[in-house]
Amino acid sequence: AFIAGAISAAFLESEPERIFDIALALIPERSEYARVVCAVRDFHAREPQDFRACMAMLTSDFGYDRYPGVCHIIPNAGVCALALLYSTSKAANGALASRLSRGVEIATMCGWDTDCIAGNIGTILGVAGGLDGVEDKYRKPMDDFFVCSSAAGSLNIVDLPSFAHFLAALGCREAGVATAADLAKIEGSTDICFDFDLPGSTHGFRTLSNYLRIRNRRLEGSEGAGCIEVLIDRPMPNALARLYWKPFYRREDFDDERYSPAFSPTALTGQVMRCRLAAERWTGPADLVVRPYARLTWDKTIIEGAPIALSGGPGWTDVEFTLPDAAGSSIDEIGFTFDTSGTERWFGYLLLDDFSVTGKGSLEVDFSKQRPEFATVTPGSANHGSWKLEGGRLVAASEEAATGKGTAEFFVGRFHARDQRVSARVIPRQGQGHCVLFRTRGTITGFAAGFTAPGEVAILRNDMGWRGLATTSFAWELNKEYRLEVEAVGDTAILSIDGNPVLEAKGIDLPLGMTGLARTSAGACEWLDFSTKEL
Template identity: 45%
Template sequence: MIPNRYVETVYASFIGMNVGIRLGAPIEPVAWTYERIRDVYGDIRDYVKPYRTFAADDDANGPVFFIRALYDDANGRELTAEDVGRAWLNYAREGVGMFWWGGDDISTEHRAYVNLRNGIPAPASGSIETNGLEMAEQIGGQIFIDSWGLLFPGDPEKAADWAEKAASVSHDGNGLHGARFMAACIAAAFEASSIEEIVSEGLRQIPDSSTYAAVVNAVRTFHRDHPDDWAACRQLLEDEWGYDKYGGVCHIIPNAGVCALALLYGGGDFARTVEIASMCGWDTDCNAGNVGSILGVFAGLKGIPAHYRAPINDFIVASSVSGYLNLVDFPTFAKELALLGYRVNGEEAPAGLADSFKPGEVEFDFSLPGSTHGFRTSQPFKTPVVRHSARRALQPGGGSLEVVFDRLVAGDSSNIYWKPFYRREEFNDEKYKPTFAPLAVSGQTVSASVYVDQWEGEPIVLTPYARNSATKEELLLEPCSPENGEWNELSFVLPDTDGALIDEIGWKLESPSPLTDRAIGSLYLGSFRVSGAAAYTIDFAKQAKEFGSVTPFAHHRGRWELEGDALAYRAESDALSLSGNYYERDVAVEAFVRPLEGTSHLLAVRAQGVMRQYLAGFDGPGSVSFIKQDFGATRLITAAYAWEPGREYRMRLIAEGDAFALQIDGQTVLECRDDSFGHGMFGFGCLEGGASEIRHVAVRAGAAKGRP
């Protein structure tokens, strides 16, 4: 049975996982050894690096994207390894992202991906028989399983079973035991009264005779005899279970020992557990992330210290082919995962939860304790406090985002804003090459409920704005003065940015107060929403190549470059470039396309990944086709059309319900009906090698309200 406060606990676990990942990531081997971590950072009690925005990490990508198998294939039936393998192929871009962290054929994940691409299905793709014992028993078996544990609260066996299926895409042997152990621990933590109980339940889900069970039991025995000396236990692992005894890049057995050590010596304290996991060395981000998930469930939100939670700010980026899904808002993801939990357990979700999760729309209600949804302010001196508050709420038991403004006078300002799009400048490093599609674009409506509790000074003024990502110009709209002491409903339409993207939306907070009566008080944001039809253009002269991709697209295969005002690509085989709202239903995409080489030049709509989409355009000499790509291409209709290489064509692909139309230079050349894909991204690509240039992209879309 789904427990009370399920969404909140899932939320705490996801925060806990990402705190651990962020804490451990800067001190990963091989540069950072246990001794070097100890000598440089000592007794770690906080993050060791102040990331501007934490870049994509493979440990978080897996829990976010492998569950999409439950939407795409295993909807209404038991999960299989093959379902998860298809998710691997559909959401990963070849050559970049979480499977390429070590380069070609270094990581187990890369080997499994290549196996899948070569037609070796899961679970053979991850088996010992296919890949050998050493490769199959690396750490990846346990680091991508967090979501499976959260889907089955209080049911460790079911969590372990599904985690094993998912892990078998890439791992085997002790790799699968690690998946079962970690997922079972997460599921058990919902009901357990002690860490020892959690570890015992994890062990019950794996063979007693396994090496994995042996290392965990060795740690348990040492902990019973030496309960206050985690460093001595770590030395035991080095001596008897270390990397010198288990080959590969990061074998699961030594790291399993670290996870068990951190859990037991952490004693149920969230911070100490992730800190010990990080200080032990070896695969620091993976280990701290795993135990962070478990302790997030066990300790709850109240157990996660503010100094670890605040920098996360409810947001991470991921690295998949969907730039839209790569922008991960924690409360929204927690609701999505909880809804899946109700579904797979055969229970009906509460109406309020179902109504609050709206795929394709930005919908923030600040209902989860401590939630901030990634909001920021530009001037901390004038807005020194940005925090979740339970003092004001639109609904009983809810909350809001409180922004304290401090002694504003005429000429002072601070922006209160949220970022629907990110640029490279927001990050410290290039990890996993994330790509982004904007969550808010021109033509959409921003609406919010705002409460003002002003104590002194002249009334504040809120001026809506959107920032042009290319020029950084703040496009100011009509200002307003919200009423003090009551909820105000505010809304504005995002302006046209003439081919650039919008990377900030919010309000400029000001007051005309004099020095003798400065404005001070609190502003509460009770809800925030971006919705409605979108109408925007993409001018490639105003885009940039960042993280290896041209904004705002994610490229799969081929070489994609900016050449003046054009997106130019050259491919030796099939290639695809995608952007837009993953949940968009009705859409019209227009672009000027100049085919240069080859005979395949296509527009894409309703793309649900690299393996699932509709394509239409030039398809062979003198012909056009409408094609359904679903792990293989099917031409639904082909017609004669005398197109020529080197000539530029205005191509427009329209999707309305199950009806599709391709227009070239204003003439409808293809019409087709199909209902296989009800929503998805847009983009460009080819089914065989060639080259092309794309200019002046225009997107007009209806309100995206589809549910996965």
């Protein structure tokens, strides 16, 4: 309640002391939480510049040694209060940084649970100070991109401006003033839409070249609207130069693997990338020539579209590019390559606005083109059991002792996908419960279909445990290859085996969700391939 109250208060108050008082009033007066934060408040009143002395007091009177256990809430609450109140203090060199910077840096220097404490303080002071209080040294490296770690790989790629729009829409709904557009943002979509209207927003766009630099530009004559401005500073002949956005990430994109994030691609084969481009030429060739492209993560193949010549005059050029067949791999870059083949070197700005990736997509997974990464296998997120690549196949196994029921999941696909066709080839090796997933929302809710018992196939509903929706006889055998396919449209799912429909179930009451593979009971199987197509 203290941290949540402080964040809420920060929308209306900017002074840390006032934020502290409002948050304090929300917790029990005689609680241990109140005792530690009040101790910090009293110490700050006596020593308003020396946060290290205050930390020494916390270590002595409220240290981890006094609160055993895994999560040391009381000591960490003390550091949160310390960092909040001392955020107005000067650094050792006498400099007065922004309160956000100073508070986060103090929280980190104090040690203990630095990520949570700094995150809480950054949120409070970030809300209080707004964008003007966020120094470039913190904002620029983020580039509007944030990684989460959850079972939903497509949701782990977070675009901060889009997430800000989502949170604002939630606030409008809670206040009873949500528009239809707000409700659509909350419901979610597989579409990717970037307008660059929020101040400074880049939506995670990047460049590959020392000759390219990105920033946000406010558009003249259009209140509140923005675009991406790319300075093209005379690339050398035949120099590599790309402007791109990443719809999929790999282990190679990160410096470490704490929290083991997993990813599923958010831009798929068959979708259409659209945007508007304009050029502002200073010197060099008459035209700036770019090509839309997509890169395949398996072998880094770049597939380009037709060249687009931008004259450097006024006006925008509309661009469309259909994302190509990923050939069993995933698309991990989409954007534009720059033609640097001539001897003249182009100097000026490229402008990009209204970027989107829309339409129905499809994903084919060739397991010979995947790799074990982040405690899972690309391009999915594994939960429980064993999921290993062997000989170009995905080998899955689960035991009763591992999870209590022998269940295990491998989530693939986009969280907000609706009607879909899911297909996979499987060889049951041991036990039962060899299934494909569809419209699954995570580990405790969703649907599966496959070989659920000897001589039986079923369509199952997961509601904190698997239960049957529909069942029929089918004489499946161990060590024999089958193709399982589920087509889910509206509230109906049809299971086919080797191209023949065998079972139908009504009551598919989740309108959207991921696809994937599952073990619904103990056993083992081999998956030869996997595909999902949005209908």
